[in-house]
Amino acid sequence: MPAPLFAPGSNPLRISISTFARSLALAITILLSLFRLASSAQTLPSPPVLAEKTDDGFLVPHLNPSFSFPKDHGSHPGFKMEWWYLTGHLFGPINERFGYQATFFRRSGSANPAPSGSNRFRTDEIHLFHAALLDTRTGKFVHAERLARTGWESHSSSEQLSVRIGDASLETPDPSIERFSLNVRLDEKTQFSFSLTPSKSLVIFGENGVSRKGDSNTAASWYLTFPRLKTEGSLKIGPESFQIRGETWMDHEISSSQLTESQSGWDWTGIQLNDGREIMCYRLRHKDGTTDPASALTWVDATGKKSHFRADQFRWENRGSWSSPHTKANYPIPALLICPDPDTGETIELLIKPLAVDQELDGKLSGLAYWEGACEVLRNGIAIGSAYVELTGYAGDLSKRLR
Numbered sequence: 001m002p003a004p005l006f007a008p009g010s011n012p013l014r015i016s017i018s019t020f021a022r023s024l025a026l027a028i029t030i031l032l033s034l035f036r037l038a039s040s041a042q043t044l045p046s047p048p049v050l051a052e053k054t055d056d057g058f059l060v061p062h063l064n065p066s067f068s069f070p071k072d073h074g075s076h077p078g079f080k081m082e083w084w085y086l087t088g089h090l091f092g093p094i095n096e097r098f099g100y101q102a103t104f105f106r107r108s109g110s111a112n113p114a115p116s117g118s119n120r121f122r123t124d125e126i127h128l129f130h131a132a133l134l135d136t137r138t139g140k141f142v143h144a145e146r147l148a149r150t151g152w153e154s155h156s157s158s159e160q161l162s163v164r165i166g167d168a169s170l171e172t173p174d175p176s177i178e179r180f181s182l183n184v185r186l187d188e189k190t191q192f193s194f195s196l197t198p199s200k201s202l203v204i205f206g207e208n209g210v211s212r213k214g215d216s217n218t219a220a221s222w223y224l225t226f227p228r229l230k231t232e233g234s235l236k237i238g239p240e241s242f243q244i245r246g247e248t249w250m251d252h253e254i255s256s257s258q259l260t261e262s263q264s265g266w267d268w269t270g271i272q273l274n275d276g277r278e279i280m281c282y283r284l285r286h287k288d289g290t291t292d293p294a295s296a297l298t299w300v301d302a303t304g305k306k307s308h309f310r311a312d313q314f315r316w317e318n319r320g321s322w323s324s325p326h327t328k329a330n331y332p333i334p335a336l337l338i339c340p341d342p343d344t345g346e347t348i349e350l351l352i353k354p355l356a357v358d359q360e361l362d363g364k365l366s367g368l369a370y371w372e373g374a375c376e377v378l379r380n381g382i383a384i385g386s387a388y389v390e391l392t393g394y395a396g397d398l399s400k401r402l403r
Contacts, residue, residue: 088248205280
């Protein structure tokens with residue numbers, strides 16, 4: 001027998017009115033919430049329209065660029081600065097684990113370089129190289145830094161990927177094949193040579209092809225990334241030699257201004273999850289420690305599809321600190337990244353934990369000290385991926401150098 005619609009002795013009309021009142025109140029609450037969200041969205045400041053050039057005459061990235069490869073893997077001399085940045089997690093034949101970084105920087109001092117055919121050394125263009133290797137068996141961290149003016153000691157081609165600083169190089173051996181070669185000599189005892197082949201398509205981060213970095217009309221970059229490069233090659237550490245395999249993350253950023261005057265640095269991570277997805281996240285920090293609204297987080301799914309999240313949709317929290325014995329800077333590591341998972345819609349927490357705490361590049365040559373380290377990614381205590389983390393501005397304000 002079906003249950004009665006109303007309890008014995010109750011007044012159906014009174015119950016109907018009460019139910020209607022509760023439903024009306026709920027509907028009003030929902031409408032007010034939607035109104036507040038809409039009002040909030042309308043008051044969010046829009047980034048200014050990008051300038052065509054900086055005050056000193058360098059180009060500014062424009063929206064909806066049309067890239068042509070292999071040419072755009074190379075140098076862009078009309079922009080003040082650019083870098084090719086590689087980090088990777090490598091394994092030896094019996095699962096020895098290593099982390100590596102190699103970054104080639106190009107910076108122009110003048111938007112009007114010496115004309116072609118003039119003295120090749122009358123140039124304001126310089127190249128800077130940073131590299132490091134972590135041996136997780138011992139925790140030993142070896143790093144190197146080189147600086148050279150364009151000429152005999154350094155160059156970067158604008159026709160294809162070919163950049164060299166001293167005895168370090170990143171090149172495309174055959175421009176018709178999308179494969180790269182990286183050769184690095186850190187010191188007399190440490191060197192590596194890798195072949196890098198994309199196992200996932202190129203990703204262009206940012207909205208409308210441009211990654212905004214602040215409320216300035218010039219603080220922006222073109223941000224091109226291979227989130228997974230199959231990595232194979234040889235590694236030499238002292239008397240030991242290894243044939244290695246692994247994966248590399250490669251960024252190529254092209255810009256003329258990366259920070260605004262109010263910013264001091266950034267916290268960045270590139271995460272490679274075991275399920276085939278990646279996360280790229282950067283938190284731009286103001287000098288007072290607050291997060292700039294231009295900060296962003298992007299998921300890349302297994303097919304290469306991107307899901308973009310604004311600064312107010314994720315949190316980067318400190319879960320410890322390490323004080324450098326080299327520069328006395330304090331770096332907030334490990335870090336906790338709290339963000340939505342676009343596949344499930346739930347908010348997840350990812351602990352990014354360094355494989356060794358002492359992974360600081362002390363910047364004795366360039367004056368740019370920062371922490372750049374190989375990490376593992378944990379969820380609920382279980383390792384679900386690998387990452388590299390970059391922490392800048394803790395050993396000195398970077399804003400003047402990157403404007």
